[in-house]
Amino acid sequence: MSTPVDVLRIEGLSKTFPGQRALDDVSIDVRAGEVHALIGENGSGKSTLIKCLAGVYTPDPGARITIGGTEMGDSYSPSEAIKAGCGFVHQDLGLVPTLSVAENIALSHGYRTSLGRILWRSNAERAAKLLRVFTDDIDPNALISSLSAAKQTLVGIARGLRDASEGAKLLVLDEPTASLPEGEVRALFAAVRRVTKAGIGIVYVSHRLNEIFEIADRVTVIRDGRVVGTWAIDEIDERTLIEKIVGRSLEKFYPPATRTTDHEALLRVEHLSGSRVQDASFTVGRGEVVGVAGLLASGRSELARLIFGAQTATAGEIELDGISLRGHEPREAMQAGIAFIPQERRRAGSHGSMTVRENITLSSIDDFVTGGRIRSRKEAKAVTVTMDTFDVRPRDPERRFETLSGGNQQKAVFAKWMRRHPKLLILDEPVQGVDVGSAMQIYEQIEEIAAQGAGILMIDSELEDLCRLCDRILVLRNGRIVDELKGDARTKERILELIYIGKEAA
Numbered sequence: 001m002s003t004p005v006d007v008l009r010i011e012g013l014s015k016t017f018p019g020q021r022a023l024d025d026v027s028i029d030v031r032a033g034e035v036h037a038l039i040g041e042n043g044s045g046k047s048t049l050i051k052c053l054a055g056v057y058t059p060d061p062g063a064r065i066t067i068g069g070t071e072m073g074d075s076y077s078p079s080e081a082i083k084a085g086c087g088f089v090h091q092d093l094g095l096v097p098t099l100s101v102a103e104n105i106a107l108s109h110g111y112r113t114s115l116g117r118i119l120w121r122s123n124a125e126r127a128a129k130l131l132r133v134f135t136d137d138i139d140p141n142a143l144i145s146s147l148s149a150a151k152q153t154l155v156g157i158a159r160g161l162r163d164a165s166e167g168a169k170l171l172v173l174d175e176p177t178a179s180l181p182e183g184e185v186r187a188l189f190a191a192v193r194r195v196t197k198a199g200i201g202i203v204y205v206s207h208r209l210n211e212i213f214e215i216a217d218r219v220t221v222i223r224d225g226r227v228v229g230t231w232a233i234d235e236i237d238e239r240t241l242i243e244k245i246v247g248r249s250l251e252k253f254y255p256p257a258t259r260t261t262d263h264e265a266l267l268r269v270e271h272l273s274g275s276r277v278q279d280a281s282f283t284v285g286r287g288e289v290v291g292v293a294g295l296l297a298s299g300r301s302e303l304a305r306l307i308f309g310a311q312t313a314t315a316g317e318i319e320l321d322g323i324s325l326r327g328h329e330p331r332e333a334m335q336a337g338i339a340f341i342p343q344e345r346r347r348a349g350s351h352g353s354m355t356v357r358e359n360i361t362l363s364s365i366d367d368f369v370t371g372g373r374i375r376s377r378k379e380a381k382a383v384t385v386t387m388d389t390f391d392v393r394p395r396d397p398e399r400r401f402e403t404l405s406g407g408n409q410q411k412a413v414f415a416k417w418m419r420r421h422p423k424l425l426i427l428d429e430p431v432q433g434v435d436v437g438s439a440m441q442i443y444e445q446i447e448e449i450a451a452q453g454a455g456i457l458m459i460d461s462e463l464e465d466l467c468r469l470c471d472r473i474l475v476l477r478n479g480r481i482v483d484e485l486k487g488d489a490r491t492k493e494r495i496l497e498l499i500y501i502g503k504e505a506a
């Protein structure tokens with residue numbers, strides 16, 4: 001057997017931020033044609049490693065980075081990284097919201113021109129072709145800012161694949177599936193397999209371990225900025241991998257769910273329609289966790305937005321706790337006791353340049369104001385408790401929000417909404433981008449809130465977790481609720497059948 005060729009070799013990479021060493025003497029190599037998974041807890045240093053590789057951050061002196069045989073200098077620019085043969089899909093995508101889909105895809109390689117004129121048509125056609133791998137549902141001329149988080153991700157991936165298709169050696173995907181439902185994940189994996197067949201190496205970051213076991217050839221675990229180890233994927237099992245990630249043994253995890261529910265109706269939805277959702281009828285009881293499963297285009301996020309009033313219903317009735325919500329706005333929904341944590345969390349719920357403390361208390365600042373003055377001590381105490389409860393790391397309330405790792409930003413936004421003690425909590429992908437340990441904590445919190453009598457409506461692409469956590473699961477297909485699964489019918493296999501084939505499958 002011939003020795004595998006390394007398309008990437010990183011040796012002795014460290015990166016120090018003011019007051020914190022995010023990476024400590026990291027070495028990793030990626031072979032041609034392999035998928036190399038990079039996993040670790042929120043804040044362990046994955047994105048920092050990728051940004052150093054991409055030329056976005058300059059590493060501490062002493063690192064050696066070789067891309068496809070080219071030794072990079074101590075400091076290089078993002079365009080030099082691309083020129084050396086790297087395509088990147090960063091965790092925050094880096095798309096320009098005010099430009100169109102086609103323009104964003106064309107950007108990194110320059111526009112296609114003829115005699116100095118930009119060929120808009122051909123750029124749009126090329127973008128449409130790249131996107132068709134995933135969906136026909138994205139208009140190349142649409143503005144990025146008008147797209148959902150999941151669709152923006154698909155655009156980012158299409159662009160990364162494009163970069164990796166033209167003389168590339170390495171494609172780096174930082175949590176590409178965080179906002180993608182199962183069906184679109186399939187399409188991504190098919191694309192990944194095509195790319196590796198062409199001899200390109202892939203660095204794949206994800207918190208979804210089932211994905212890692214499906215797509216990766218090797219896996220490297222990092223913890224607190226250090227490499228714990230690298231394994232061939234068939235050399236390690238899930239339990240061991242989780243122990244490597246969290247750095248302790250597993251007894252604490254997977255507690256049995258013992259919540260009992262009395263399903264007195266809290267939310268009643270009848271014949272609700274929107275632009276995609278058609279004639280949806282269901283209830284959510286007090287203390288009940290109701291799941292929603294479906295593909296990206298199934299209308300699952302729209303269902304959530306209709307109930308919250310973020311989108312206007314074209315027909316139907318919504319009643320919360322006996323009060324009718326008709327043609328309501330989000331403000332009225334909030335007054336009625338509904339909290340909604342949308343998928344576009346960063347856009348919808350946080351302020352990057354403000355502190356973590358401000359982000360957590362902003363929406364409930366009234367709790368800390370007496371006689372027109374903010375009670376800082378009370379606020380500080382509440383923030384500490386909240387950060388402890390949701391394990392937001394590092395525990396520094398005065399840090400700028402945008403310097404938190406992706407998963408910790410998610411946890412902070414979740415924490416903020418929980419402070420409002422909602423009657424009905426609507427969650428769109430609550431653990432996306434959150435590591436296994438923290439996901440368990442968030443799921444525990446959801447059960448806790450339900451146990452206190454709140455109703456929960458939860459969209460989640462992690463179908464096994466959905467089955468474990470939910471009393472009932474609504475399955476959406478093409479905008480319609482095709483089935484409602486209870487008891488033993490709640491299985492991943494059954495949901496997938498319904499999602500892809502519909503009720504005829506039975």
Ligand SMILES: Nc1ncnc2c1ncn2[C@@H]1O[C@H](COP(=O)(O)OP(=O)(O)OP(=O)(O)O)[C@@H](O)[C@H]1O
Nearest residue numbers: 017022042043044045046047048403405406407408
């Ligand atoms: N620009 C920055 N300034 C200061 N600290 C930073 C900055 N960027 C990242 N950090 C810190 O470096 C550490 C590693 O963060 P990084 O984003 O690499 O984590 P990650 O492994 O990608 O986590 P996640 O799974 O949550 O995305 C964290 O403690 C983070 O707070």
Ligand SMILES: [Mg+2]
Nearest residue numbers: 046047091406
């Ligand atoms: Mg990250």
